[in-house]
Amino acid sequence: MTTVALAATDGMLHFELSLACEVFGTGLAGVARPWYRLSVCGPSAVRVGRFSLEPDHGLDRLPCADTVIVPGWADIDQDPPAELIEAVREAHVAGARVASLCTGAFVLAAAGLLDGKRATTHWAHTGELARRHPRVAVDPDVLYVDNGSVLTSAGKAAAMDLCLHLVRLDHGASVANRLARRLVVPPHRAGGQAQFVATPVPAPDNHPLAGLFPWVLQRLDHPLTVEDLARQARMSSRNLGRHFRSATGTTPLQWLLTQRIRHAQELLETTDDTVDRIAAATGMGTATTLRRHFHRTVGVPPDTYRRTFRSQTGPAGTDPAPIVDALRP
Known part of the structure; x- marks a missing residue:
C-alpha cells in the first residue's frame, strides 16, 4: 500500500485534508522506508475552506492508487459531485483500499461502498447518514470502522486515529507508535466517540416536560424512578414515556442514566473526588455500578x-493532572 491518493474537490474540509497530507506526505519519510507516495487528485482548481489547492492529478488517477483517502465533506445537505462519486467507485472496483475521514463517509455511501456494511462518521451527522442511506449500518459510538477494503472514521481528530490505523496495518505497530510520537498524539485511543458527545437537555420552550428536566438535574444524587418523574410531571408513567420519546428520542430511564453519566464525566474532569464519591453524587450507588455503566x-x-x-491545570490548589500517560505507547 505504497501509493496514497487524496481525493480533493470543492467543499472538502481542510482539517482532514491537511491531516492526511501530514501523515502520508514525504515530510515523515524518516519514520520508515519506504514511506508512502502521496498525490492529490482533483479538478484543475480546488477550493478548500479559505484556501485554494492545485491538485497533482485529475480524479481519473484515483484508480491507480493503492489507497484512496476521501476527506470530510463540508455541506452534507448537498450531494457530493457525481464525478467524485464515480471516481471513488472506480477506484474501489480497481482494487484500491478506500478510506473516508469524518463526513467523507457520505461520499462512500453515495458510491454504494457502504451498503450492507458497518460505518461511522462525525457523531453530529450519524443520524443523517443513516436516514439518507438506510442500507448502511451506522455506528455512532466508534472512532473508526475497518471493513477491510473500505474504512470510515468519526469526526475531526478521529481522522488521525484512522490514519494511524492504516499505518499500523501497512508498517506495523512499532512504526505507527513512532509516527504518533513524532506527531505528539496517542498511538491508540481507548473507547469511541461517545466519550466526546455532549448530551444537552432539550430546550424548554412550551414542552410538557419543560419543568421536569431541571428538577431532575438538581436531584441526580437521588434514587429516582420513572414513577417519581411521572409524579413530578403530574402525568401517568405511560404518558411520561410518550413525551420523553418525543422530546429526547429515548426512554425516561435511559435519559436519566445519560444525565448521570454526563455528570460523572464533569466530576471526573473537574474534581479529585474518588469514584465512590462520584457514584454517590450521581445516584449510581456504588463504584462498581458506576464503572459498569460508565464503561458501557x-x-x-x-x-x-x-x-x-x-x-492540565487540575482542580484549584492541585498539581497538573497526569494526562501524559495517555500519550505513551
Whole structure:
C-alpha cells in the first residue's frame, strides 16, 4: 500500500485534508522506508475552506492508487459531485483500499461502498447518514470502522486515529507508535466517540416536560424512578414515556442514566473526588455500578476518562493532572 491518493474537490474540509497530507506526505519519510507516495487528485482548481489547492492529478488517477483517502465533506445537505462519486467507485472496483475521514463517509455511501456494511462518521451527522442511506449500518459510538477494503472514521481528530490505523496495518505497530510520537498524539485511543458527545437537555420552550428536566438535574444524587418523574410531571408513567420519546428520542430511564453519566464525566474532569464519591453524587450507588455503566456508555473506564480529559491545570490548589500517560505507547 505504497501509493496514497487524496481525493480533493470543492467543499472538502481542510482539517482532514491537511491531516492526511501530514501523515502520508514525504515530510515523515524518516519514520520508515519506504514511506508512502502521496498525490492529490482533483479538478484543475480546488477550493478548500479559505484556501485554494492545485491538485497533482485529475480524479481519473484515483484508480491507480493503492489507497484512496476521501476527506470530510463540508455541506452534507448537498450531494457530493457525481464525478467524485464515480471516481471513488472506480477506484474501489480497481482494487484500491478506500478510506473516508469524518463526513467523507457520505461520499462512500453515495458510491454504494457502504451498503450492507458497518460505518461511522462525525457523531453530529450519524443520524443523517443513516436516514439518507438506510442500507448502511451506522455506528455512532466508534472512532473508526475497518471493513477491510473500505474504512470510515468519526469526526475531526478521529481522522488521525484512522490514519494511524492504516499505518499500523501497512508498517506495523512499532512504526505507527513512532509516527504518533513524532506527531505528539496517542498511538491508540481507548473507547469511541461517545466519550466526546455532549448530551444537552432539550430546550424548554412550551414542552410538557419543560419543568421536569431541571428538577431532575438538581436531584441526580437521588434514587429516582420513572414513577417519581411521572409524579413530578403530574402525568401517568405511560404518558411520561410518550413525551420523553418525543422530546429526547429515548426512554425516561435511559435519559436519566445519560444525565448521570454526563455528570460523572464533569466530576471526573473537574474534581479529585474518588469514584465512590462520584457514584454517590450521581445516584449510581456504588463504584462498581458506576464503572459498569460508565464503561458501557462512554467506552472507557472512569479512571481512563479522567486521565484523558482532566484539565492540565487540575482542580484549584492541585498539581497538573497526569494526562501524559495517555500519550505513551
